[in-house]
Structure formats: structure tokens, C-alpha cells
Amino acid sequence: MEAAQNAANAVPGARSVPGRRIPVPGTVSPEFQAAIAAPYRVPAWNADPGNAAEWKALVARLAAQTAAPLPALRERLGVVSTPEVIGGVKAWIIAPKVVPERNRHRLLIHIHGGGYVYNPGEAGTVEAVLMAAFGGFTVISFDYRMPPDAPYPAAMDDAMAVWKAALGLQPAENMAVFGTSTGGGMTLALMLRAKREGVPLPAAIAPGTPWSDLTETGDSYKANEWLDNVLVSYDGVLTRAARLYAAGRDLRDPQLSPIYGDLRGLPPTILTTGxxxxxxxxxxxxxxxxxxxxxxxxxxVFEGMSHAQYLFDPDAPETREVFTEIAGFLDKHLGSAAKTP
Incomplete structure (x- = not known):
């Protein structure tokens, strides 16, 4: 292919690459090789519902599939989930059966992912369960409102309500906020909003592979298109979900795409991707x-990992490693003293 590729790339501009097959890397665990080799997640990545009713039916069906194995997973990992209402928002307090002493007065706020449309209810608590199990933290995971019924700013209003309520439970220096994908983008947006409103910020944040830019700006949107077996292509559900959530607003608004905001003064941050x-x-x-x-x-950055793939198999060594790294980072930054009466 040398001559053909030299000719195709003989002038400055977009890179032309040949069609090719990318093997599953042998540099990851067998469990993670299975995740990398898996087919695309249809219909999650390319769904195109024609109206609100079809959106709701799809979301409910996928949420039921995700939530079904959660009771068994919690039991196996030694985690307890208790329904609550925090700041007027439906939530779950998720914690290991025995919370380590150093974490007794620490609290994490979890913002679930799902493209602003997926994972309502308990389906959104998977990441919180893994963090409670592998990190030993008590976690609040909440069920924020989503399109098509509740576009922006409903989700951010709910996130702010939960964060303000959490400040009455533990001091800010004992807390962190984390989430993956949409949850990562919302974590960053919440920091920008709290900073603007003069609300205390947490001691640290952990946005996993954050959807920090809804405008399809960035090299990997094309470089990893069709290689990522979770999101696959931005021209699938992501484009439709972004439009649903933004409801006509400028996608470069920092509350939608926090990459365009002023990040000065944000807490120490650990980011995860593949x-x-x-x-x-x-x-x-x-x-x-x-x-x-x-x-x-x-x-x-993890070898061979597609989007948020550290959430899929709790038995994969890479999953434990992701959450152990995050927990170590949080442990370094969070205080542990009890709240003063």
C-alpha cells in the first residue's frame, strides 16, 4: 500500500487511511479482550426514535435490561442500596456493608451517564455500586430529569439541588463528585454553576470520559469512529440526544459543553478514558x-478501551484498576473529620 498511500497523502490536508481490520489487543486481560471484541451495542448507539413516545419506550426497555442484574451484583460485591429523596430529587444511598473507618465521614455524589436520555431509575446506579464496592465510599446516586419531557436545564437544576442538600450532610472538603460520559460532563458543568453561584465546591472530582463538548469537535470523534464499539459514531444517537437535551440552545454554552467554560478554580480532577x-x-x-x-x-488512559467500558464487567481487572486509581486520588484530597454540629 506504500505507493497508494503516499499518493493519497501527498498534499497537506485531511488524512486518507486505507480500510483495515483492527485486531483485539493481547495486552489486556482476557475479560477485557471479550469486551473489546464484542459487537456494537445496538440499538443503544444508533437509536432514532420518531417521537417522544418511542423515546420513552426505548429508554424504559434498555433501563429494565440494565437494572435487572443489579440486586445480584450488589449482593456479590457487598453493597447496600437504600432509596432516598435528596434535595427533592429521587436518589439512592449506596454503600459497602462495612464502610472503612477513613471513609466514615466522606460522601460521594454520583451523576449517571447515558447521553442525557438513557439510564433512568436504578439503571443509573451501576457506576455508584462499583465505586462503593471498589472504593469503599458511601455514594449518593440520583435520578435527574431527562428529555424528551425535561430538556436542559432540568438535569442541572436537579444536580444543583442534590449538591446543595449534600452540603448539609457533610462538609464540602469531605466530598467529591463523579460520573461517566454525560455524568462526567454534568460534573464539570456543576462545578462551573456552583462557582458562579458562590456555592462551595467539593474537594475533588472524577469525570470519566466526559461529554464535555456537544459540538463534535475533537480528533477522536473521527479517528475512533467505528472502532469504539460502544458509541461507535457521533452521527448516531449522540447527535439526536444532544439536540433533545439542548432544546435549541447554543451547544457551546458552557452549561452544555463545559470545555468552553472558565475552569480556573475547579477542584483537583482525575479523568479516565481509553x-x-x-x-x-x-x-x-x-x-x-x-x-x-x-x-x-x-x-x-487504558489500552484498547472503548467509551465507558470500565463499567461493563466488574470482574475485569481493568475495572477494579480504574476505580482503585480514582479512589486513591480521592483519598489523597478528601478530608475525613466529622461535621461540626
Whole structure:
């Protein structure tokens, strides 16, 4: 192919690459090889419901599938989930059966992912269960409102309500906020909103592969297109979900795409992504912008990982490693003293 590729790339411009098959890397665990080799997640990635009723039916069906194995998973991992209402928002308090002493007065707020449309109810608590199990933290995971019934700013209003209520439970220096994909983008947007409103910020945040830019800006949106077996292509459900959520607003609004906000003064941050992640550039650009803003920021990139794939198999060594790394980062930054009466 040498001559053909030299000719195709003989002038400056877009890179032309040949069609090719990408093997499953042998540099990851057998469990993770299975995840990398898996087919595309149809219809999650390319869904195109024609109206609100079809959206709701699809979302409910996928949520039921995700939630069904959760009781068994919690039991196996030694985690307890208790329904609550926090700040007027439906939520769950998820914690290990025995909370380590150092974490007794620490509290994490979890914002679930799902493209602003997926994972309502208990389906959105998977990541919180894994963090409670592998990190030993008590976690509040909440069920924010979503389109098509409740576009922006409903989700952010709910996130702010939960965060303000949490400040009455533990001091800000004992808390962190985390979430993956949409949850990562909302974590960053929540920090910007809290900063603007003069509300205390947590001691640290952990946005996993954040949807920090809804405008399809970034190299990996094309470089990893069709390679990521979770999101697959931005021209699937992501484009439709972004339009539903934004409801006509400018996608560069920092409350929709926090990459365009002023990140100065944000808490220490740990970000997670993978080499096949469609949102690799989102994560890398966020990391660089945080560093440029003077924020302590750590970036962990996993071999062969597609978008949010560390949430799929609790038995994969990579899953434990992701949450152990995040827990270690949080442990370094969170206080542990009891709240003063």
C-alpha cells in the first residue's frame, strides 16, 4: 500500500487511511479482550426514535435490561442500596456493608451517564455500586430529569439541588463528585454553576470520559469512529440526544459543553478514558484545559478501551484498576473529620 498511500497523502490536508481490520489487543486481560471484541451495542448507539413516545419506550426497555442484574451484583460485591429523596430529587444511598473507618465521614455524589436520555431509575446506579464496592465510599446516586419531557436545564437544576442538600450532610472538603460520559460532563458543568453561584465546591472530582463538548469537535470523534464499539459514531444517537437535551440552545454554552467554560478554580480532577474511546479527545482536551487553568489534573488512559467500558464487567481487572486509581486520588484530597454540629 506504500505507493497508494503516499499518493493519497501527498498534499497537506485531511488524512486518507486505507480500510483495515483492527485486531483485539493481547495486552489486556482476557475479560477485557471479550469486551473489546464484542459487537456494537445496538440499538443503544444508533437509536432514532420518531417521537417522544418511542423515546420513552426505548429508554424504559434498555433501563429494565440494565437494572435487572443489579440486586445480584450488589449482593456479590457487598453493597447496600437504600432509596432516598435528596434535595427533592429521587436518589439512592449506596454503600459497602462495612464502610472503612477513613471513609466514615466522606460522601460521594454520583451523576449517571447515558447521553442525557438513557439510564433512568436504578439503571443509573451501576457506576455508584462499583465505586462503593471498589472504593469503599458511601455514594449518593440520583435520578435527574431527562428529555424528551425535561430538556436542559432540568438535569442541572436537579444536580444543583442534590449538591446543595449534600452540603448539609457533610462538609464540602469531605466530598467529591463523579460520573461517566454525560455524568462526567454534568460534573464539570456543576462545578462551573456552583462557582458562579458562590456555592462551595467539593474537594475533588472524577469525570470519566466526559461529554464535555456537544459540538463534535475533537480528533477522536473521527479517528475512533467505528472502532469504539460502544458509541461507535457521533452521527448516531449522540447527535439526536444532544439536540433533545439542548432544546435549541447554543451547544457551546458552557452549561452544555463545559470545555468552553472558565475552569480556573475547579477542584483537583482525575479523568479516565481509553485508546479506542470516541470521547478520547473530549477527555484529553479537558485535561489540557484544566492544566492550563492551573488545576491539578490526572489523566488515566487504558489500552484498547472503548467509551465507558470500565463499567461493563466488574470482574475485569481493568475495572477494579480504574476505580482503585480514582479512589486513591480521592483519598489523597478528601478530608475525613466529622461535621461540626
Amino acid at each position: 485508546t479506542r474511546d470516541l470521547f478520547l479527545s473530549n477527555t484529553v482536551r479537558t485535561h489540557r484545559k484544566l492544566r492550563q487553568a492551573g488545576v491539578e489534573a490526572s489523566l488515566q
